[in-house]
Amino acid sequence: MRGRVTRFAARDAGPAARVVGFMAHLRENGFRLGIGETELALAALAAAGVGEAAVRRALKAVACGCAEDWARFDAVFDAYWRNGGRVRSRAVPAGTPPAARSAMLGEGASGSGAAPEPGTEAVGGGDGEGDGEGRLIATAVRNLRRKDLREVVPPEDIRQAEAVARALGQALRDRRSRRRKAARRGAALDLRRTIRASVGTGGEPLRLMRRRRPERPVKIALLVDVSGSMLPYARAFLAFMAGLMRRDGAADAYLFHTRLVRVTEALREEDPLRMLNRITLLADGFGGGSRIGEALAQFAATHARRFVDGRTVVMILSDGYDSGSSDALAGAMARLARRGCRIVWLNPLKGWRDYAPVAAGMAAALPYLDLFAPAGTLDDLAGLEKELERL
Amino acid sequence: MASASTVQDGLAGQGYVASADLAMALHLSLALGRPLLLEGAAGVGKTEVARALAAWKRCELIRLQCYEGLDAAQAIYEWNYQRQLLAIRALAEAGETGSAVEARLFSEAYLLERPLLRAIRQPVAPVLLIDEIDRADEEFEAYLLEVLADFQITIPEMGTLRAVTRPMVILTANGTRDLSDALRRRCLYAHVDYPDRATELAILQARCSQVAADLGAQIVGFVQDLRKEALEKKPGVAEMLDFAAALAGLGVADLTEDAGVLQAALATLLKTQADRAAISTEVAQRLAGRAA
Numbered sequence: 001m002r003g004r005v006t007r008f009a010a011r012d013a014g015p016a017a018r019v020v021g022f023m024a025h026l027r028e029n030g031f032r033l034g035i036g037e038t039e040l041a042l043a044a045l046a047a048a049g050v051g052e053a054a055v056r057r058a059l060k061a062v063a064c065g066c067a068e069d070w071a072r073f074d075a076v077f078d079a080y081w082r083n084g085g086r087v088r089s090r091a092v093p094a095g096t097p098p099a100a101r102s103a104m105l106g107e108g109a110s111g112s113g114a115a116p117e118p119g120t121e122a123v124g125g126g127d128g129e130g131d132g133e134g135r136l137i138a139t140a141v142r143n144l145r146r147k148d149l150r151e152v153v154p155p156e157d158i159r160q161a162e163a164v165a166r167a168l169g170q171a172l173r174d175r176r177s178r179r180r181k182a183a184r185r186g187a188a189l190d191l192r193r194t195i196r197a198s199v200g201t202g203g204e205p206l207r208l209m210r211r212r213r214p215e216r217p218v219k220i221a222l223l224v225d226v227s228g229s230m231l232p233y234a235r236a237f238l239a240f241m242a243g244l245m246r247r248d249g250a251a252d253a254y255l256f257h258t259r260l261v262r263v264t265e266a267l268r269e270e271d272p273l274r275m276l277n278r279i280t281l282l283a284d285g286f287g288g289g290s291r292i293g294e295a296l297a298q299f300a301a302t303h304a305r306r307f308v309d310g311r312t313v314v315m316i317l318s319d320g321y322d323s324g325s326s327d328a329l330a331g332a333m334a335r336l337a338r339r340g341c342r343i344v345w346l347n348p349l350k351g352w353r354d355y356a357p358v359a360a361g362m363a364a365a366l367p368y369l370d371l372f373a374p375a376g377t378l379d380d381l382a383g384l385e386k387e388l389e390r391l
Numbered sequence: 392m393a394s395a396s397t398v399q400d401g402l403a404g405q406g407y408v409a410s411a412d413l414a415m416a417l418h419l420s421l422a423l424g425r426p427l428l429l430e431g432a433a434g435v436g437k438t439e440v441a442r443a444l445a446a447w448k449r450c451e452l453i454r455l456q457c458y459e460g461l462d463a464a465q466a467i468y469e470w471n472y473q474r475q476l477l478a479i480r481a482l483a484e485a486g487e488t489g490s491a492v493e494a495r496l497f498s499e500a501y502l503l504e505r506p507l508l509r510a511i512r513q514p515v516a517p518v519l520l521i522d523e524i525d526r527a528d529e530e531f532e533a534y535l536l537e538v539l540a541d542f543q544i545t546i547p548e549m550g551t552l553r554a555v556t557r558p559m560v561i562l563t564a565n566g567t568r569d570l571s572d573a574l575r576r577r578c579l580y581a582h583v584d585y586p587d588r589a590t591e592l593a594i595l596q597a598r599c600s601q602v603a604a605d606l607g608a609q610i611v612g613f614v615q616d617l618r619k620e621a622l623e624k625k626p627g628v629a630e631m632l633d634f635a636a637a638l639a640g641l642g643v644a645d646l647t648e649d650a651g652v653l654q655a656a657l658a659t660l661l662k663t664q665a666d667r668a669a670i671s672t673e674v675a676q677r678l679a680g681r682a683a
Contacts, residue, residue, distance in 0.1 A: 054415065
């Protein structure tokens with residue numbers, strides 16, 4: 001819905017300043033733009049010609065960087081130039097996708113000091129981890145949440161989990177690249193360097209240089225079930241998740257219950273308390289029912305297409321109790337497996353004496369798993385190192 | 392002064408129907424000298440853009456197809472080792488030694504140009520198409536950034552080679568892997584979608600003029616509806632053109648006239664077993680009936 005053209009205040013400094021304002025507006029809405037893009041935008045406008053359509057298209061080509069940006073751009077453009085009302089970082093609209101939401105929260109916290117920071121509301125939990133000068137602000141957002149992750153995961157757990165995550169990460173890191181690199185020992189000759197060296201010995205290749213295939217790290221995509229039935233294990237799993245993300249720059253993390261949320265960005269937060277806050281905001285509905293099939297199907301159709309490839313291990317932490325249909329789960333697993341990744345399912349219930357994968361969902365997923373193992377605590381996870389090495 | 396519509400008209404002259412968004416992105420890419428990153432599902436005509444652009448500008452199209460493990464030796468340059476080895480022997484017998492040999496061995500004559508180096512050394516600026524950049528790995532992206540940043544390539548034995556002309560660079564990706572932010576930020580961006588009904592009809596008429604107008608409308612309607620079905624691999628524009636050519640070749644005048652022929656011609660549109668099974672004769676007939 002387009003309104004009238006926005007009327008800027010008279011003290012506004014002209015078109016260039018408005019474009020700068022627009023770029024700031026885009027940043028607030030989760031676009032990743034630097035100063036370079038602002039310059040580029042001005043140059044593009046000079047080259048684009050006049051008229052709203054031309055301006056819109058020119059800015060679109062400059063500001064967008066991926067398909068999501070491309071789809072969102074027009075709405076954001078209208079909001080700024082067509083009086084659609086600017087979206088403030090503190091009032092999170094219900095329709096905003098989770099990724100944008102996390103980005104906005106990040107902006108709000110590091111931006112102007114006047115804006116209430118959602119990140120500070122938690123300080124004062126009594127464990128002395130906070131920065132000591134927390135302000136008590138806006139609780140409206142918080143009251144909506146039924147469960148608070150901060151009560152579930154204490155920051156010291158995360159530190160312990162980091163060690164476990166590091167060990168597991170190393171166990172997985174044994175796949176080799178296809179690219180060969182110069183090395184002292186290796187299977188293939190490096191002709192280029194051999195010839196170069198032979199020039200000094202009159203053309204006789206006395207010293208043979210070699211190339212080998214270096215080790216390549218495996219990426220981990222972690223999907224954690226945070227539905228009601230998983231609550232007893234949430235502490236260990238979330239800590240593991242946080243630990244893994246802090247160790248491994250390439251890992252990817254998701255939470256799911258009735259829907260799926262990507263929490264990678266939030267988990268990269270430096271301060272553990274702030275991080276938990278952001279996740280709590282993202283994981284709205286934490287502790288509710290679970291629709292594993294739907295969540296995984298959503299993962300396979302969206303994020304997996306971008307982040308999961310043959311060098312990825314998808315790790316699912318869930319008990320397999322699915323309130324959706326098991327066909328949906330089987331379909332999603334098949335689709336995921338087709339991306340060439342390895343799939344590990346860690347199930348806290350598997351450790352129980354009488355447990356067999358009777359949950360229909362679990363049974364449907366079994367054929368697609370590379371590893372199905374029990375894990376309910378951090379110690380269990382640490383014990384998986386050997387098995388993961390064998391993958 | 393050139394504008395987006397000049398680009399649109401120019402490409403139309405080559406049989407490529409570009410959307411207004413894409414035309415603007417191409418125009419800016421030419422005007423500002425920035426690479427253009429095209430994303431979109433397979434088969435929407437990303438690679439074809441580069442071909443049409445090169446044909447319109449009457450310049451060479453240099454294509455670099457990316458794959459996992461692609462490295463500098465295949466993308467930028469390589470020394471011709473066999474010739475070098477032979478030359479070393481010959482020169483040694485002729486009594487030449489030391490630095491004279493070295494200077495001769497690492498000269499133009501022994502250099503094999505690969506696409507990136509070739510692109511920056513053309514007297515007339517070519518179109519450089521870096522196809523499916525997301526198939527290459529992160530290390531290659533880093534090489535590429537360096538080349539795209541200042542259009543120069545350093546060969547340790549020869550020094551730095553600067554671009555004679557700036558190539559028009561088009562990168563395509565279809566989401567095999569997430570591209571780095573650094574690369575995205577160097578590039579202008581356009582997302583190419585499946586064309587809408589009118590555009591697709593225009594493409595069909597531009598490329599397959601032997602197809603009659605009413606059959607063309609049916610074909611486009613059929614393919615557009617087919618894309619709305621839950622398929623693993625949606626048919627792209629190229630598939631639609633194959634489909635049209637197949638029907639024209641089979642002498643079909645109306646999609647609903649022969650269910651068997653239509654089902655056979657679907658081989659040009661549906662490329663997986665699951666998709667073939669999903670579009671049974673009944674489904675195909677229903678879609679054809681709706682399109683007619």
